[in-house]
Amino acid sequence: MAPNSESRQGRSEVPEVVISRLPQYVRILNRLLEDGIQVVSSQQLGEKLQVTPAQIRKDLSYFGRFGKQGRGYSVHDLLERLRQILGINSPWNVAVVGVGRLGRAILSYPGFNPDGFHLVAAFDLNNSIVGDTVGGLVVRGMDELDRVIDQEEISIAIVAVPVDFTQNVVDQLVACGVRAILNYAPITPQVREGIRIRNIDPVLSLQSMTYYINDD
Amino acid sequence: MAPNSESRQGRSEVPEVVISRLPQYVRILNRLLEDGIQVVSSQQLGEKLQVTPAQIRKDLSYFGRFGKQGRGYSVHDLLERLRQILGINSPWNVAVVGVGRLGRAILSYPGFNPDGFHLVAAFDLNNSIVGDTVGGLVVRGMDELDRVIDQEEISIAIVAVPVDFTQNVVDQLVACGVRAILNYAPITPQVREGIRIRNIDPVLSLQSMTYYINDD
Numbered sequence: 001m002a003p004n005s006e007s008r009q010g011r012s013e014v015p016e017v018v019i020s021r022l023p024q025y026v027r028i029l030n031r032l033l034e035d036g037i038q039v040v041s042s043q044q045l046g047e048k049l050q051v052t053p054a055q056i057r058k059d060l061s062y063f064g065r066f067g068k069q070g071r072g073y074s075v076h077d078l079l080e081r082l083r084q085i086l087g088i089n090s091p092w093n094v095a096v097v098g099v100g101r102l103g104r105a106i107l108s109y110p111g112f113n114p115d116g117f118h119l120v121a122a123f124d125l126n127n128s129i130v131g132d133t134v135g136g137l138v139v140r141g142m143d144e145l146d147r148v149i150d151q152e153e154i155s156i157a158i159v160a161v162p163v164d165f166t167q168n169v170v171d172q173l174v175a176c177g178v179r180a181i182l183n184y185a186p187i188t189p190q191v192r193e194g195i196r197i198r199n200i201d202p203v204l205s206l207q208s209m210t211y212y213i214n215d216d
Numbered sequence: 217m218a219p220n221s222e223s224r225q226g227r228s229e230v231p232e233v234v235i236s237r238l239p240q241y242v243r244i245l246n247r248l249l250e251d252g253i254q255v256v257s258s259q260q261l262g263e264k265l266q267v268t269p270a271q272i273r274k275d276l277s278y279f280g281r282f283g284k285q286g287r288g289y290s291v292h293d294l295l296e297r298l299r300q301i302l303g304i305n306s307p308w309n310v311a312v313v314g315v316g317r318l319g320r321a322i323l324s325y326p327g328f329n330p331d332g333f334h335l336v337a338a339f340d341l342n343n344s345i346v347g348d349t350v351g352g353l354v355v356r357g358m359d360e361l362d363r364v365i366d367q368e369e370i371s372i373a374i375v376a377v378p379v380d381f382t383q384n385v386v387d388q389l390v391a392c393g394v395r396a397i398l399n400y401a402p403i404t405p406q407v408r409e410g411i412r413i414r415n416i417d418p419v420l421s422l423q424s425m426t427y428y429i430n431d432d
Contacts, residue, residue: 019424019427022423022424023420024420026423027420086423086427088423100321101317101320101324102318105316105317105318105321106418108317109402111402111417111418111419112418112422115422117419156426156429180422180425180428182418182425196425196429197425198422198424198425200421201327202327202416203331204239204243205398205414206310206328206398206414207238207239207242207304208235208239208414209372209396209398209412209414210304210372211238211302211303212235212396212412213303213395213396
């Protein structure tokens with residue numbers, strides 16, 4: 001995992017918090033482009049993202065020079081460059097493991113495809129639903145994991161299995177060559193170096209709001 | 217929304233990114249307490265949270281003085297203080313709006329209650345499921361929103377309705393007195409000042425991982 005280094009050299013030396021902000025930049029820039037806006041200042045970007053202009057300039061400085069002093073950024077060029085940096089200028093195949101209520105919601109979520117994340121395979125631990133079709137995909141058993149991940153060139157998995165099964169499923173995915181995992185269970189599974197994991201955690205989100213609505 | 221100010225005075229002047237990190241501190245401190253650890257250094261905390269010790273000291277400095285130079289923090293005291301700051305030292309009543317696949321998964325998610333978020337009411341736009349019992353709650357129609365939110369003293373809502381309905385539902389919740397909203401739809405609803413909103417966005421999470429698994 002990347003430490004909060006100030007170095008501008010290696011990929012691994014850019015702070016993870018900076019990387020985690022870039023997709024929001026991409027989203028804002030996409031909207032500006034749709035609105036026909038061609039140039040944007042760090043001030044304007046900062047207002048949209050609720051960070052200081054200095055923070056935006058600092059974030060972008062990790063990746064070289066963008067824009068011209070006092071002239072703002074070309075929306076198109078900055079967007080293309082950030083998409084390239086993030087590796088989202090080409091599509092990714094994604095597997096979903098866990099086809100319970102949450103997995104079904106994920107498989108029917110319309111937001112993945114437009115952003116280049118193609119859900120191409122679904123797996124479940126429960127053999128009684130293996131063979132069912134959900135969201136256009138046939139649910140497969142875990143015994144097919146290795147073959148399908150290899151065949152479909154899947155690098156990313158979304159894990160929506162009960163908490164007690166999560167670590168084991170994550171381990172299996174990593175053993176099959178998956179390198180990035182989005183986990184919906186309220187734990188932080190352990191993965192070896194080089195494997196990325198993100199946890200969807202609604203409690204953390206709730207806890208970051210109570211501060212603002214408490215006692216005022 | 218809080219600007220990234222350096223001021224240490226007002227509640228609204230603490231950077232939102234700092235607030236958003238505090239729940240992770242709480243989680244780590246809870247684990248340390250469970251493990252019987254009584255004192256922790258900013259170095260140790262930083263390792264667990266993947267931020268620099270300086271960042272941790274800076275984050276905590278917004279709220280006054282914690283710990284003693286060179287002696288680390290009392291896990292118990294820091295935890296209690298952070299829970300108090302975040303307003304999570306007493307429970308919150310929460311409504312869920314949208315009882316489709318995702319809403320059902322949310323209502324059966326076991327992680328809310330232990331952290332003091334009590335799901336006490338469920339609503340849906342679709343009258344055909346109003347009256348059904350899901351996760352121990354009777355699904356109510358939107359016409360009951362105002363009365364139930366008032367009666368149950370609900371300040372927080374989780375919104376899991378289709379994207380086209382989200383802004384309207386958010387507006388209704390705010391009109392009924394809800395002050396913090398966790399939204400699962402892949403849009404950023406607009407809310408007036410003083411209302412907090414967080415969006416669960418799996419695509420942003422995925423996009424923050426591809427950087428690390430691209431071309432290496």
